Amino acid sequence: MPPLYPSETFVINTKLARFFDIMALKSTLDEEDRHDAFRLPLTRKTFKPAGYIVRQGDISDSISIVLEGYCYGQRDDGQGKSQIVSLGIPGDAVGIEHLFLRTADHDTRALTEIEVAIIPLVAVQQLALRRPAIAQALGIRQAINNAIAREWLVNIGGRDGLRRVSHFLCEFAVRSDAWERVTSAGYELPMSQEQIGQATGLTAVHVNRMLKTLHTAGLIERSWRYVRFSNWEGLQDIADFSVDYLHFGRQVDTPARATQPT
Incomplete structure (x- = not known):
């Protein structure tokens, strides 16, 4: 069996390894699953901030796997206003x-300069047919994306401004922790206050007031775009935040396996 990380694509594959590590936590990927996945054809591409993916x-x-940077999903209301509907880390x-749905129903744009690995759909489809555990893991990943979208809907429709911003910060922190994106300076929040407002249904002025309120209450500290959580438990209480909808941990006990043709 060839090496899992061929030298000519070591940089990309080292970053992709983390993606498959997380997938393996949701389902069960064996060495052959992972080896087959790393043979996927891919193109490495960089987008500037606000560029359209x-x-x-x-x-x-x-399909694009985010290697570095951040992106967001966006829908326009037809009258010049935009709603951020997802955040990619x-x-x-x-x-x-x-x-399954070939026509894109929303824009995906670079939030910061972003590097992605672009993989042809047909190659992913063929891999999923050969490797049922990969197909299962992809399905679980999309189901979690849907769960996050439902929580965002609740956040906008059911919480006041302070709780919305608090919940957004909590989710960002927990998802960043899962990918080890925290530094000694705290969490680098890649979004402007206007963009946080587009994700929470608030104006930039309202977001600014909510951040100041959280800072004054001793719950967060801010320095430029870095944020630290001085009172993590208190912030979670205000947000009524639970990690349950992020579905960390294994989601199935046994992998889906198919008999390979002889």
């Missing part, structure tokens, strides 16, 4: 839904 209405033919897969 996928445009609404595009017929998508690929390093290690996330963007566009899993395109395995």
Whole structure:
């Protein structure tokens, strides 16, 4: 069996390894699953901030795995206002839904400069057919994306401004922790106050007031775009935050396996 990480693609595969490590926590990927996955054809591409990774209405033919940087999903209301509907962090897969829904129903844009590994849909589909455990893990990943979207809907529709911003910060921190994206300076929040507002249904002015309120209450500390949580338990209490909807940990006890053709 060839090496798992061929030298000519070591940099990309080292980053992809973390993605498959997390997938393996949700399902069960054996060495052959992982080896087959690392043979996927891919293109490494960088997008500048605000660049379009996928445009609404595009017929998508690929999935992108975020290697570095951040991206976001966005829908326009037809009258010039935008709603941020998702946030992609390093290690996330963007566009899993395109395995089943070919036309993109929202824009995916770079939030910061972002590096992605673009994998053709047909290659992912063929891999899923060969490796049922991979198909299962991708399905679980998309189901978790849907759970996060439902929680965002509750956040906008059922919480006041302070709880919305608090919940957003809690989710960002927990997801960042899962991918080891915290530094000694705290969490680098890649979004402007206007963008946080677009994700929480608030104005930038309202977001600013909520952040000041949290700071004054001793719950967070801010320095430029870095945020530290001075009172993590207190912030979670205000947000009524629970990690349950993020579904950490294994989601199935046994993998789906198919008999390989002889």
